[in-house]
Structure formats: structure tokens, C-alpha cells
Amino acid sequence: xxxxxxxxxxxxxxxxxxxxxxxxxxxxxxxxxxxxxxxxxxxxxxxxxxxxxxxxxxxxxxxxxxxxxxxxxxxxxxxxxxxxxxxxxxxxxxxxxxxxxxxxxxxxxxxxxxxxxxxxxxxxxxxxxxxxxxxxxxxxxxxxxxxxxxxxxxxxxxxxxxxxxxxxxxxxxxxxxxxxxxxxxxxxxxxxxxxxxxxxxxxxxxxxxxxxxxxxxxxxxxxxxxxxxxxxxxxxxxxxxxxxxxxxxxxxxxxxxxxxxxxxxxxxxxxxxxxxxxxxxxxxxxxxxxxxxxxxxxxxxxxxxxxxxxxxxxxxxxxxxxxxxxxxxx
Ligand code: UT7
Numbered sequence: 502x503x504x505x506x507x508x509x510x511x512x513x514x515x516x517x518x519x520x521x522x523x524x525x526x527x528x529x530x531x532x533x534x535x536x537x538x539x540x541x542x543x544x545x546x547x548x549x550x551x552x553x554x555x556x557x558x559x560x561x562x563x564x565x566x567x568x569x570x571x572x573x574x575x576x577x578x579x580x581x582x583x584x585x586x587x588x589x590x591x592x593x594x595x596x597x598x599x600x601x602x603x604x605x606x607x608x609x610x611x612x613x614x615x616x617x618x619x620x621x622x623x624x625x626x627x628x629x630x631x632x633x634x635x636x637x638x639x640x641x642x643x644x645x646x647x648x649x650x651x652x653x654x655x656x657x658x659x660x661x662x663x664x665x666x667x668x669x670x671x672x673x674x675x676x677x678x679x680x681x682x683x684x685x686x687x688x689x690x691x692x693x694x695x696x697x698x699x700x701x702x703x704x705x706x707x708x709x710x711x712x713x714x715x716x717x718x719x720x721x722x723x724x725x726x727x728x729x730x731x732x733x734x735x736x737x738x739x740x741x742x743x744x745x746x747x748x749x750x751x752x753x754x755x756x757x758x759x760x761x762x763x764x765x766x767x768x769x770x771x772x773x774x775x776x777x778x779x780x781x782x783x784x785x786x787x788x789x790x791x792x793x794x795x796x797x798x799x800x801x802x803x804x805x806x807x808x809x810x811x812x813x814x815x816x817x818x819x820x821x822x823x824x825x826x827x828x829x830x831x
Pocket of ligand 1: 531532533536537540541617656657658660720721722723724727757758761785787815816817
């Protein structure tokens with residue numbers, strides 16, 4: 502019997518039209534374009550329209566990814582959505598809403614809740630389903646309307662995040678040259694309080710008051726741990742696959758902070774042309790940031806069949822992960 506691998510055969514993304522610039526934020530909180538640019542690398546973020554929820558953004562990205570895969574929506578046999586800003590509070594899942602919008606019925610769909618690492622967790626899950634023979638064509642979507650959970654009086658968080666979505670199709674193949682090579686996911690739940698959004702059963706939304714459903718972050722602690730953890734993580738995934746950083750065609754990190762990306766890039770001694778950056782225009786789009794960045798590469802004709810991508814992400818949970826992916830699309 503031939504080996505069964507999972508291949509990422511297509512990518513798509515969507516960014517809502519409305520822009521939130523650093524100049525806009527200067528009028529909302531005590532901040533400056535200079536501080537934001539220097540400390541984060543962000544200039545603008547996209548913000549979902551009032552009638553757009555996470556599934557609406559994800560739907561646009563998913564349609565593109567499915568069309569580019571050459572498959573029909575009816576060929577998809579599993580929908581995984583990674584999000585921290587789903588349409589509804591826990592039920593139904595955003596994956597179910599998205600499957601409904603795509604018109605695909607009688608298939609499993611579920612959300613992966615791993616904050617900014619969600620897309621890599623989703624790819625890990627889709628890969629496992631394919632390699633075990635439980636699914637053949639998996640749609641993995643990272644989508645965020647996190648602006649809905651921003652406290653636009655908290656300058657330490659609201660300057661960072663933007664909305665958007667990215668999606669890919671994973672399919673079964675026996676061609677190892679187009680396969681996902683390895684995915685490594687991890688986390689540390691003892692540090693759950695580094696990034697939170699209240700409103701769940703600990704402090705239900707109806708209580709409001711002291712626990713509004715806004716994103717809160719221990720920014721500096723998260724920053725330091727992200728640099729340390731991700732630097733070690735990417736070194737480890739390369740080593741366990743007997744690869745060096747020269748083998749990487751594209752390094753596609755989660756776009757949380759330009760300084761984190763640069764620090765990890767320096768650890769691997771990557772050249773600038775290996776590093777994919779979208780943070781300046783999109784800010785931190787959480788689970789959507791990696792597929793949106795892959796889509797940028799694809800649309801600028803820089804992503805070729807067989808190119809080796811190194812993905813990495815770090816986020817609430819705490820969660821983190823990295824992946825080595827040979828692009829299987831055209
Ligand atoms: O995607 C999930 C994972 N997320 C991350 O990995 C993000 C991690 N964190 C970060 O990116 C950075 O920690 C931030 C960009 C959030 C903050 O940068 P920092 O260099 O860690 O700054 P800080 O929190 O240590 O704050 C330094 C100073 C403080 O003032 P004092 O106490 O030194 O007077 C803050 O009050 O900067 C102040 N500050 C600001 N000043 C102007 C914090 N936010 C702002 C702001 N504008 N927006």
C-alpha cells in the first residue's frame with residue numbers, strides 16, 4: 502500500500518475593506534504612529550463591516566481556496582475553522598455556519614480554539630485526519646473579526662489587532678514532494694491568563710461589569726516568551742527533519758510583532774527574501790495571519806509547487822506550533 506500524505510493544494514484569503522490606520526488610533530487612545538511603528542511594525546489593519554462576522558470573512562477566503570483547488574465544495578469532507586472571534590458564543594461552531602454557507606451537508610465540521618496558533622493546530626488536525634484515512638479533502642480556515650472583542654480604550658492591545666481570513670484545502674496524496682512534511686504543536690496551560698477574552702462560564706456575558714468580553718493581554722511577558730519559545734521551536738522542527746534553514750524557501754510566521762519575527766529570523770540566520778511580512782498592512786489577524794500571508798505570496802506569483810514553507814505561531818492558551826509544508830498547489 503502506498504503511503505498517504507496530506508498536501509496543501511490551494512490557498513485563498515479575504516480582507517474587509519475598512520481600514521484602521523495609526524493616525525485613526527491617535528485620535529482614539531494615547532498613542533502615536535511612531536510608537537506603534539517602532540514597537541510593532543504595524544501601519545494599518547482591516548476592520549470587518551458591521552454586517553460581517555467571522556464566518557462571512559472565512560466564506561470569502563474558503564470560496565477562493567476551493568476554486569483554486571480544482572475541487573467542488575461537495576468534495577470537501579471536513580471543515581475546520583480556527584478562530585477566537587467566532588460568530589456565536591460557543592454554539593453553533595463557526596465551522597458549522599461556514600459549512601452551511603458553502604452548502605456542504607452531512608460532513609463533520611468543528612472549530613479549533615488555539616488563538617493565534619489556531620491555523621497550525623487546524624493544519625495538524627487536518628493532516629492527521631487525512632493520514633489516518635478519516636478524510637480526503639479538508640478545508641482549513643483561519644478567520645477573525647477580533648475587532649468585535651477589542652477595548653478601544655486599551656492602547657496596549659487595540660493597536661495590534663485587525664480582521665481578515667485565510668483558507669486552504671488539504672488533500673490526500675501519495676506524492677511526498679508535495680506533502681506536508683511535519684507539524685509540531687504544543688502549549689502551556691499554566692499560563693492561560695496571559696491572553697484572555699471573558700464572557701464564558703467563568704464570568705458569563707450577562708454579568709458584564711467587571712468582566713467585559715474584551716481581549717486582555719500581558720503584552721510584555723507574552724512577547725518575551727514568544728521570542729524564546731518560537732526560536733527554540735523552529736530550530737527543533739528543522740533538526741528533527743534533518744533540514745537547515747537554507748532549505749526553507751519561505752518563512753511564514755504569525756504576524757504578531759515585527760520584532761518577534763526578526764528575532765526568530767535571526768536565530769535561523771534567514772535572508773530577508775525568505776521572510777514573508779504582511780504585518781505592516783494587516784496587523785495581527787490572529788488565526789488568519791498565516792494563511793493570509795501564504796495567499797500574499799501566492800498572489801504575487803512567488804509561491805511555486807514544491808516550495809518548502811516554514812510556518813510558526815504563538816498565542817493564547819498558551820499555544821504554539823510550527824510546520825514544514827511543501828506547497829502542493831500550482
Ligand atoms: O498574537 C498573540 C501573541 N501576541 C504577541 O506575541 C504580542 C506580544 N506583545 C507585544 O507585541 C508587545 O509586548 C507590545 C507591542 C504589546 C508592547 O510592546 P512592549 O515593548 O512590550 O511595551 P511594554 O508593554 O513594555 O510597554 C512599554 C511602554 C509602557 O509605558 P511605561 O510604563 O514605560 O511608561 C506602556 O504603557 O509603552 C507604553 N505603551 C504605549 N505607548 C504608546 C503601551 N502601549 C502603548 C501604545 N502607545 N499603544
